[in-house]
Amino acid sequence: MFVRENGYRLTWRRSPEKSRTHINLEGQKHWSINRSGARGVEMPSRTAYAQNDTYLELCNPGWDLQWRAGIGNLFVILPALLVIWCWYGFAVHPVLFGKIIFFFPVVDYQPRDWPFLLMGWIVLFPLAIGSSFLIYMWLYRMGMRSCFFSYARGRIRFNRLTRKVYVLRPDYCGGNVVLEWGRLIALLDPQSTNRWDKQSIAMLALYHPPVDPADPTAKGEDCIFVGPGLSGTQEAAYLWEYIRQYMEVGPTVDHLPADASSTYKGIARYLHPDYTTYCGQPDARQYRLEQKPGFMETSFHMMSQITCSWPAFPKEWQSDSGIGEPEDKPVQTGAVMTALVYRSQGKLSKADEIEFLRHWGTAEALQEAMSRKA
Numbered sequence: 168m169f170v171r172e173n174g175y176r177l178t179w180r181r182s183p184e185k186s187r188t189h190i191n192l193e194g195q196k197h198w199s200i201n202r203s204g205a206r207g208v209e210m211p212s213r214t215a216y217a218q219n220d221t222y223l224e225l226c227n228p229g230w231d232l233q234w235r236a237g238i239g240n241l242f243v244i245l246p247a248l249l250v251i252w253c254w255y256g257f258a259v260h261p262v263l264f265g266k267i268i269f270f271f272p273v274v275d276y277q278p279r280d281w282p283f284l285l286m287g288w289i290v291l292f293p294l295a296i297g298s299s300f301l302i303y304m305w306l307y308r309m310g311m312r313s314c315f316f317s318y319a320r321g322r323i324r325f326n327r328l329t330r331k332v333y334v335l336r337p338d339y340c341g342g343n344v345v346l347e348w349g350r351l352i353a354l355l356d357p358q359s360t361n362r363w364d365k366q367s368i369a370m371l372a373l374y375h376p377p378v379d380p381a382d383p384t385a386k387g388e389d390c391i392f393v394g395p396g397l398s399g400t401q402e403a404a405y406l407w408e409y410i411r412q413y414m415e416v417g418p419t420v421d422h423l424p425a426d427a428s429s430t431y432k433g434i435a436r437y438l439h440p441d442y443t444t445y446c447g448q449p450d451a452r453q454y455r456l457e458q459k460p461g462f463m464e465t466s467f468h469m470m471s472q473i474t475c476s477w478p479a480f481p482k483e484w485q486s487d488s489g490i491g492e493p494e495d496k497p498v499q500t501g502a503v504m505t506a507l508v509y510r511s512q513g514k515l516s517k518a519d520e521i522e523f524l525r526h527w528g529t530a531e532a533l534q535e536a537m538s539r540k541a
Contacts, residue, residue: 168229168236169321171370171392172340173310174359183377183385190357190372190390197374198353198404200411206430208412209405210438213457214394216446217493217502218438221328222486223413224493226444227321227336228370228396231458236314237467243305247298254295258287313337319448319475323393324486325414332373333486334391335478344389345484346375348414355403357392368396371403408432421526436501437526443504446493448477453508498523 179186187193198204213231216224256268261276261284276284306312322335325348332346357372371393378387394406418436427433445453451465460468479494480486493502497509498519506523509515515523517536524533 168233168310169227169313169317169336169340170229170310171357171359171372172227172321172336173307173313175390175392176339176341177308179385179388183383183388186388186390189359190354190374192354192374195354195356198355198407200349200351200415203411204353204355204407205401205404207405207428208409208432208434209402210409210442211395211397211402211406212441213444214406215438215443216322216505217443217497217500218413218418219490219499219501220418220436221488221490222324222326222500223410224322224324224446225393225410226395227323228368228392228394230320230444231395231460233314233471234460234464234466234468236311237470238463239305239311244302247302250291250298251295254287254291256287257283257291261287313340314471315474317475318478319472320478321392322478322480323391324480325410326486326488327414327417328488329486330414331486332391333480333484335480336391341389343478343481345486346373346389346391351375353403353407353411354390355400355407357390369399369403370394370397371406409434438501438503440503440507440527443502445508446497446502446505448472448475449508457504503527 175186175189178189214225216226218224252268253270256270260266260268261280265276266273267276267280267283317337318335322333324333326333330348332348332351334341334344334346336342336344352374354372354374355369357370373391373393375387375389375391377385393410397403397406412432413434417434419433421436423431423433423435423439444457449457451469454460454468454472455465458464477494480492487500490496490500493500493505497503497506498515499522506515506519506527510520510523517539520536521533524536528536
């Protein structure tokens with residue numbers, strides 16, 4: 168789901184100035200990479216695809232709400248298409264082919280059937296125009312097209328070695344892009360001013376200024392939305408501080424101490440599974456495990472997801488700096504949830520399973536894996 172990315176890119180194409188208003192750029196504090204956004208750090212649950220000494224890869228917002236696009240189609244797209252079909256069957260088809268379509272049955276048009284033709288052009292034609300406009304607003308202005316026949320999720324990778332941020336997203340949302348870490352500015356309250364894109368959900372946005380501030384085309388300007396939907400700006404500050412500490416200092420401890428204070432800023436080398444999310448397109452069971460939705464939400468989410476594809480990083484980017492991809496090497500890259508899924512499916516080698524259990528398993532599970540024959 169790329170609703171915020173879609174809204175930002177639409178306004179940017181109209182005017183860079185409007186896009187800055189869209190994300191409330193001048194109406195809030197700017198947090199550079201040298202400025203702390205919170206006293207402590209916090210990673211929201213189900214946010215990270217992977218974390219290791221080289222890169223931290225996070226999701227974009229909207230995954231937990233994507234089911235709304237599926238259920239919304241039942242009340243927006245289907246009724247609108249029905250009105251358009253009725254207009255075509257009563258008004259257009261008789262003119263072109265001399266037949267009337269009553270929903271699905273097709274009958275020959277007779278002179279006495281002129282009231283149907285009249286109703287089609289006088290009543291149904293304006294309704295069909297309105298329905299077409301409604302479909303356009305739903306899919307394009309409200310961004311619901313980003314939930315179908317697109318990338319399943321966004322991927323934002325922060326690489327400590329290259330000092331770059333690698334972003335995967337659909338072309339109409341700005342496309343894949345590589346940004347300079349040092350130029351990013353964190354926005355903790357990027358509330359949209361577009362009434363079609365209004366949301367009460369807080370989130371973290373990272374703004375990349377144009378290369379030349381005086382350039383009217385604003386070349387290089389961009390904005391990426393990082394992590395899941397949050398409950399407020401304070402959570403956005405905690406997440407920003409986590410990313411900042413990771414990039415500037417890196418992992419400092421293997422696991423967070425049990426008595427860590429609220430102002431503790433150490434980054435754990437081995438993330439707890441609760442903070443990670445599956446790197447790939449999950450089945451319904453995995454989606455329910457992570458998001459804990461109801462039956463209907465899961466069903467509608469799956470209707471959306473099956474039309475989407477999983478984005479892969481271009482090899483020429485070398486965004487993993489030799490570590491590997493989470494989908495291929497979940498243990499080595501710290502993709503904990505992905506490793507858990509692979510282990511349950513028997514996809515991990517014995518060596519990878521032992522390595523995984525050393526850091527994220529129990530002593531009993533590790534002993535059992537080590538004693539098991541390959």
